Amino acid sequence: MEYEFSHPLPFDTGGICIMNSHASPEQLTKYILYCEWLVYATWRVVDNSSSLKQSIGACEKVFQLMDLVPAEQFHSKGVKPQRLMGNIQFVNVSFHYPSRITVPILDHLNLSIQANEVVAIVGLSGTGKSTLVNLMLRLYQPVTGQIYVDGIPLEELDIRWLRENIGFIGQDPDLFNMDVKSNIKYGCPRDVKEEDIEWAAKQAYVHEFISSLPHGYQTMVDNDLLSGGQKQRIAIARAILRDPAILVLDEATSALDAESEHYLKEVLHALRNGSRSKRTVILIAHRLSTVKTADRIVVMDGG
Numbered sequence: 001m002e003y004e005f006s007h008p009l010p011f012d013t014g015g016i017c018i019m020n021s022h023a024s025p026e027q028l029t030k031y032i033l034y035c036e037w038l039v040y041a042t043w044r045v046v047d048n049s050s051s052l053k054q055s056i057g058a059c060e061k062v063f064q065l066m067d068l069v070p071a072e073q074f075h076s077k078g079v080k081p082q083r084l085m086g087n088i089q090f091v092n093v094s095f096h097y098p099s100r101i102t103v104p105i106l107d108h109l110n111l112s113i114q115a116n117e118v119v120a121i122v123g124l125s126g127t128g129k130s131t132l133v134n135l136m137l138r139l140y141q142p143v144t145g146q147i148y149v150d151g152i153p154l155e156e157l158d159i160r161w162l163r164e165n166i167g168f169i170g171q172d173p174d175l176f177n178m179d180v181k182s183n184i185k186y187g188c189p190r191d192v193k194e195e196d197i198e199w200a201a202k203q204a205y206v207h208e209f210i211s212s213l214p215h216g217y218q219t220m221v222d223n224d225l226l227s228g229g230q231k232q233r234i235a236i237a238r239a240i241l242r243d244p245a246i247l248v249l250d251e252a253t254s255a256l257d258a259e260s261e262h263y264l265k266e267v268l269h270a271l272r273n274g275s276r277s278k279r280t281v282i283l284i285a286h287r288l289s290t291v292k293t294a295d296r297i298v299v300m301d302g303g
């Protein structure tokens with residue numbers, strides 16, 4: 001609006017100046033153009049000022065986050081054994097979430113998982129299957145009891161080292177908006193070759209699917225382009241590539257079609273029998289077909 005109304009003023013004053021021989025037509029043209037640019041620039045600045053204010057607000061939040069001191073557990077420099085074998089022991093573990101202290105989730109749980117064992121954890125919804133994994137990843141501390149990994153109490157281990165050695169694949173893993181190869185490589189701390197990426201994809205039974213994409217491993221993907229089962233298999237390949245001693249897989253409760261269910265069964269079979277890929281596998285299972293592939297089934301019932 002202001003931009004449109006700016007025209008009459010320079011024309012009127014300019015016209016008077018030309019008639020009085022105070023300015024030439026060329027000077028008037030320049031003057032009008034400069035006025036237009038000035039008004040246009042001012043108008044754009046005013047127009048963008050609200051988003052500028054929003055950006056300043058967002059920056060403040062980012063700087064506040066950057067100033068936060070990391071939690072105490074990330075400072076601790078615990079034990080970093082040469083190699084993780086993958087033995088896990090829960091001894092008399094009881095737990096309730098800090099926000100719901102009156103609701104016990106685990107009550108004196110004892111569970112021993114041997115290295116290279118494939119254990120399926122089953123149970124009704126809300127019985128504490130994911131909580132078990134949360135405790136193992138040290139996202140929470142048991143209220144009483146102790147968790148041991150290879151015989152070492154969990155809190156004595158370096159937390160970064162521990163988490164680097166545990167691969168976790170959630171029910172609905174996220175893919176990043178980049179090509180499949182980079183998605184599989186993401187977070188891998190060592191240098192990997194193309195063959196390693198393909199090997200991991202083959203282990204996760206997703207190589208054929210990736211090869212059928214228009215640009216194979218170079219195809220750009222994101223969360224919305226692939227099905228839940230395809231995303232989970234790519235996430236399994238990502239986890240396998242890191243070669244963790246312990247792999248935790250939370251099987252999707254929904255959105256897993258028959259084909260993906262079949263593939264998942266094959267993946268578990270490969271993880272159990274593949275010579276290069278021996279590791280402890282904990283499967284939070286929701287389907288009988290996948291449970292059958294496990295060495296042992298643990299039933300969670302009332303903590």
Ligand SMILES: Nc1ncnc2c1ncn2[C@@H]1O[C@H](COP(=O)(O)OP(=O)(O)OP(=O)(O)O)[C@@H](O)[C@H]1O
Nearest residue numbers: 097099100105123124125126127128129130131132
């Ligand atoms: N962060 C949390 N804070 C408080 N309560 C929680 C939290 N996470 C889970 N719970 C509660 O703890 C109980 C056990 O939850 P958990 O997710 O471990 O069960 P689950 O067996 O894995 O369930 P599902 O099969 O549905 O995934 C539930 O009652 C849940 O509501």
